[in-house]
Amino acid sequence: MSAAPLLTCEELLDFIAAYLDDELSPEERERFETHLSVCQACVDYLDSYRETMRATLLAYEGDDGVPDSVPEELVRAVLESRRR
Amino acid sequence: MVADEASLLERLRKRDEVAYEEFVRGHTGRMLNVARRMLRTEEDARDAVQEAFVNAFRGLDDFGGKAKLSTWLHHIVVNACLMRLRTRRRKPEGSFDDLLPRFYEDGHRIDPEPAWRSIGPDPVEQRELRTRVRAAIDQLPEIYRSALLLRDIEGLDTAEAAATLGIAQEALKMRVHRARQALRTLLDPFYTEQAA
Numbered sequence: 001m002s003a004a005p006l007l008t009c010e011e012l013l014d015f016i017a018a019y020l021d022d023e024l025s026p027e028e029r030e031r032f033e034t035h036l037s038v039c040q041a042c043v044d045y046l047d048s049y050r051e052t053m054r055a056t057l058l059a060y061e062g063d064d065g066v067p068d069s070v071p072e073e074l075v076r077a078v079l080e081s082r083r084r
Numbered sequence: 085m086v087a088d089e090a091s092l093l094e095r096l097r098k099r100d101e102v103a104y105e106e107f108v109r110g111h112t113g114r115m116l117n118v119a120r121r122m123l124r125t126e127e128d129a130r131d132a133v134q135e136a137f138v139n140a141f142r143g144l145d146d147f148g149g150k151a152k153l154s155t156w157l158h159h160i161v162v163n164a165c166l167m168r169l170r171t172r173r174r175k176p177e178g179s180f181d182d183l184l185p186r187f188y189e190d191g192h193r194i195d196p197e198p199a200w201r202s203i204g205p206d207p208v209e210q211r212e213l214r215t216r217v218r219a220a221i222d223q224l225p226e227i228y229r230s231a232l233l234l235r236d237i238e239g240l241d242t243a244e245a246a247a248t249l250g251i252a253q254e255a256l257k258m259r260v261h262r263a264r265q266a267l268r269t270l271l272d273p274f275y276t277e278q279a280a
Contacts, residue, residue: 041193056221057236063120081137
């Protein structure tokens with residue numbers, strides 16, 4: 001049986017999210033990694049895609065807690081809206 | 085649900101005014117943070133929080149108490165933000181494709197960019213990066229921006245994010261992937277400047 005053809009760069013980029021989410025089958029993963037072993041441009045793209053995800057998280061890091069001050073007028077407006 | 089929350093919920097259902105104030109003061113900050121991430125103006129964010137509380141007050145009697153109150157409120161404020169986003173005029177999405185990688189017919193990239201340098205711990209660089217990323221996310225067409233925010237920032241899993249947006253999981257995955265690719269293109273000049 002002949003080996004599966006090498007992924008193209010376009011196919012590899014389509015599979016990136018599934019690769020990072022570990023959703024590729026073992027065969028797909030092998031084809032993905034084989035392409036990476038011979039294509040520096042796709043290695044760079046994968047790295048920059050990962051960095052984009054990291055930067056997205058970083059951009060909002062620390063926003064999950066309670067802010068130092070909650071606008072009093074908003075609290076009042078919410079409480080007022082319930083009474084109406 | 086923890087005992088304190090169960091007791092608060094019971095008081096809320098008895099229409100206890102002090103409990104309402106405790107409830108609103110305890111959750112407004114976190115809800116406002118979510119709305120600020122999802123909406124583009126402070127006014128919109130505050131309006132969404134107010135709407136979310138109105139919806140929460142209406143839904144208190146039906147709240148089963150299986151989830152934490154904060155989780156339930158997170159869903160409500162996300163939905164209030166999405167409702168507001170849907171009523172906004174859609175940005176033209178024609179130029180979005182220009183932000184995606186282009187290929188020759190044989191599947192090779194037309195214009196692969198140079199490798200990026202990772203941003204280090206320098207606080208000035210980190211601050212600049214945060215500003216650039218937020219500005220870039222705000223440039224995305226709304227359907228991609230919403231998918232990215234729910235999945236990569238609000239931390240919903242694929243099924244939850246798809247259900248919240250009322251789309252199939254495969255469609256959600258496609259939107260998130262395309263949003264990340266477009267965001268990568270928008271950030272490319274910044275990382276190229278850093279590498280120069």
